[in-house]
Amino acid sequence: MKSFATPRTSLGPLDADAAAGLIAAAADIALVLDEAGIIRDLAFSNAELAREFDGPESWLGRSWVETVAKDSRPKVEAMLAPDPAKEAVRWRHVNQLSARGASIPVLCSVAPLGQAGRSVVFGRDLRPLSQLQQRMVEVQQSMERDYSRLRQAETRYRLLFQMSMDPVLILDAEQQRIMEANPAAQRLFGRNARRMPGRTLNEVFEPEDRAAVQTLLANVRSAGRADDVTAHLAEGGEAVLVSASTFRQEGGLLFLVRLSVPNHQGADLPEAQSKLLKVVEVAPDGFVVTDASAHLLTANAAFLDMAQLTSEEQARGEPLDRWIGRQGVELEVLLSNLRNRGAVRLYATTLHGALGGQVEVEISAVSVMNGGQSCFGFQIRDIGARSRPAVRAAEGATRSVEQLTELIGRVPLKDLVREATDAIERLCIEAALELTGDNRASAAEMLGLSRQSLYVKLRRYGLGDLDDQQG
Incomplete structure (x- = not known):
């Protein structure tokens, strides 16, 4: 341990209060021990930490060894053992017991006080570090779970890609180069399938069809969808129906292009x-x-x-x-x-x-x-x-309340509700027309309907003269 070179000159005369302030400021927990390891005084950096240990009164007069957990007692005894050859201050992890019996991790170091064999214990609360480590472990576990789910999803979609009956190509959207082709696409291109990765999509089709395919890709990229187009393969001249969609991967845009042979659709159903x-x-x-x-x-x-x-x-x-x-x-x-x-x-x-x-x-x-x-x-x-008896009314008519009552128990509830709704709606429209003197604009406003909706309902129930639709 490297000490101050001229402490008397650099620090000046320090009284007991100044020394106590320095010791309390240097640690979260500071204990003053006598030569027997008995706690004679102590200080906490904040009131919350003092409450965790039930205040200073519960520790005064007790041996420091008694205030720690059993697994930490050998460490405390080793730190308090006299060792004249010991020069460096060694920090040890000690579990202090709180008032509730819980173990609180504290990083401790013992320094001699220089008076009658007394020493000072400097303790640093490790709970914030422990909580940070716990959060890091939880974040790591969460990332591992997410990574596992991503791998499983990738496996599932890779399997679907490989087992698809339609030829499917994955393109780089910028250069339109083929990145992958599923087995169905490889079968479609036959002996040239191995040369597919790295080729541009234009090379796959005949020159007169390339403009239509480019228009398809441009519409999909800008609008998200486009009508399928028919194009002919450059090798063999076979006609295929081309459809495309986009997706993003690792910040880049990719095309998923599906090729289907119209003449073969439905011919080889399982x-x-x-x-x-x-x-x-x-x-x-x-x-x-x-x-x-x-x-x-x-x-x-x-x-x-x-x-x-x-x-x-x-x-x-x-x-x-x-x-x-x-x-x-x-x-x-x-x-x-x-x-x-x-x-x-x-x-x-x-x-x-x-x-x-x-x-x-x-x-x-x-x-x-x-x-x-x-x-x-x-x-x-x-x-x-x-x-069951028929429950629908004749077109343009509704049942009366008495007729609906007679049907209870003989028809399903949903049919009764529909008929009752029609009856109530017709009665409300008739009442509104009567109150407004057959003014349909006012009646529609009274019922909270648009005039067009009112006319539809008037036709439905056969109410009024619909030749003149001016309210």
Whole structure:
């Protein structure tokens, strides 16, 4: 230990109070011990630390060894043992016991006081350092858990990439060089597959198709999506449907390009999927697939039977609301929920046949993506054969309260609620028209509706003369 060279000159005369202040300032805990190791005085750097040890009164007159944990007593005894040859001050980790019996880590050093064998114990509270170390351990464990999850996710997506039936390429967005190609893409390019990484995407297609592919990538990069394009491979001239999307990795933008052969789509369906298509075709419930604007693409035999059609050609390309819904707005409600939620279950409505027939149906629908375009699938179940009385009112009319009361216990609650809502809505509209002297603008304002919404409801319930729509 290197001491002051001229302490008497540099420090000047120090009285006991000044020495006590220096000792207290130099440590979080300072103990003054006699030659027997008994605590004669002590100081804490702050009141909170003093409360942890129940104040100074509980330590005065006790041996320092008695105030530490059992595992620290040999260290304290070694520090207090007389050793004339000892020159350097050695810091030791000691666990001091608090008033509640908890161990508080303290880094201690003993220095002789120079009077009658007394010594001073300097202690530094290690809890902030311990808490910092604990936080570092927790952060490290959290990072390891996150890293493990990332590795698992990478493994899953790598497996999906490798097992995809469609040829997929990953491109660098800046130079459009192929970074990776999945096994399906390697099979598509055959003997030239090994030379794929490092090539630009333009080299893959014939010159006359490269502009369309570049436009596709530019639209995807700026707008996030674009319509698929058809291009021909430079080697072999085979036509493929090109679609693309973007994603970020390590701060860079990458393209995910999917190539599909139009002539092969659906030709090599697995046996299980082929059986599923056969089951859908002969299922007793109607099944319909439409495009994003609800125009029919295909339908099974059960739907054709409910719609009173003789062939699928009669329905293909027609809007679905030609058959579904009573008033032309129900299908719009169904489609709105379908676009927002992706799926709709058990939507009750009416199906109108081409020859005037009418069937009560429940519709479950789902939205899916096919070739980069959305389409809708509808399962339509005939519920008119169920043993329950018809609860729908004639078009443009509602039931009275007495009629609704008679139906309690004989029809489902949801049908009663729908009919009751219609009855209340019609009564409110009639009352508003009567109070305003048939002024529809005032009636709409009174009901909190727009004039157009009021006209729709007037048509629905057959109220008033709708030829003149001026309120």
